[in-house]
Amino acid sequence: MFRWNRARWFWTGTIGLGALPILAIFALAIFLFWNATAAAGQIGLRELATTEWLPQQSRYGVARLLIGTLAVTALALCLAVPVTLFSAGYLSLYARRKVRAAANAVIGLLGGIPSVVIGLWAMTWIVPLFGNSWISASLVLALMIAPTITLLSGAALRLVPADLLEASRALGVDEAIVSRVAFHHARRGILGAVVLGTSRALGEAVAVSMVAGNVVSWPNLTRPIATLTTTLIIELDSAAGLHRDALYLIACIVLIAISALSVFGRAAQRRAGI
């Protein structure tokens, strides 16, 4: 029989509550897979691979949504990566400690702004300039993933041994070469940072849906674009039947892509020793 002493209560509580988040994740994944496989079976892979997304006409091609997601994410990376790498390089290798601490705090704050707030700001500042378009969506995303990439790649650069940099300087090369040495040494950590930033970009929905226009189309810089997540957000509240299951399938695709990228990104970071 059980005797309920303190230790047993402690372990019961700890294991029970500790298992809860894991169970929650599994419950979510099983729920999504369940609905998604139902939809995939009914719609058929051949139909899913087409480019026509018109649920009211029973057309469920997700190809253009997928392409939209990839296009928006890729352009956001092209915009964000150069800026964030320069900023991370300056802050980790050259900035004084006070400057670095202050800058990192501000960048962390930027990363914490709710996406709906960024979306509202973008509607009044970015959309008037570029319209509801691919470029607007990517600019907003670039802004949102910049903090992640800056802080994580900054941390990777901070791990470069100081004597390595001093040794390079002792050889008389200029600072451009010195920072190249630092970036080369931190390349795995930086790759991890970029991959984690990408996974955040793939999952972002609210801010993007407020500026992208959400029209299913082939990517064109100044024309509206729809992604997997923006389609989810504008259609889920009114979808029913197969349409709803198809949206679960989209959610499933997003979940798998993000999980894979997160695992890959964290592995890269771990190998870099962060």
Added chain:
Amino acid sequence: MRKLRSLAVAASLLAAALFASDCRRPQAEQIVVTGASTVYPIVQMAAEELRRTKGLNVMGQGGGSTRGFEDCIAGRNSLGAMARELTPEEKAQVIAFPIAYDGVGIVVHASNQIDGVTTEELRQIYLKQVTNWSSFGGRNDRIVVVHKAEGHALREVFMKYTGLTPDEITRHTDVTAGDNAQVIRVIANTSNAIGYVSLGEVIKAAEAGQPVRLVKLNGIEPVMENVTNKTYPLFHPLYLISKGEPQGGGRLLLDFLRSPEGKAIIRQGNYVPLE
């Protein structure tokens, strides 16, 4: 072994806690209405009144007209709410009770000076045959066309009224928005946009200070009076549906909405009750 046993105990405690919370439901019968979000404000207002006077517990949920229909067939609600005409197949499976109709307002930014559009001009705008506001006496600015997302009743209503095909819509849309509030938010933030929203929602938003305004359609002023006497041409019916004759709480809610008090509430929400 001991760990395994504590795990089992933890799991059963967890299950017990979940069940306990489930059992704490209120004893009074709950009336559940799911479906079109356009009908939701009416149900919400009726719910407050019925809770106050009869102690009834009415719960409304959105999810779109088709969800209202499917929940009704599956027995997941007391009444379903629909904001569009039923298809013949749907009509064969449920009883539909018209409770009101709702004008569809053509809405632009408050700074837009145009007086109104005709049905034909609306078609030209949405087909991108006319792309500048100056063609209608407005300022020299591009027209941004806003549609509702797939599955929303108003999209269907608008398509039917203008005779646009789904393909024409996707080819010429600038922004697709979800519910009424989202369309209003887009237009309030885009000085050159045009869209269509439930009339009552625009009136409420404009009263709350959002920079949006309604324009005339075919020269008819978009006010409740003109929707009531049906001179305003763009409107759609609101239905409550039930699988069989509604029983119990569903019956009470339906009867209330068709009573003079209920009709007053519908009017208050800027919808037109059926006479």
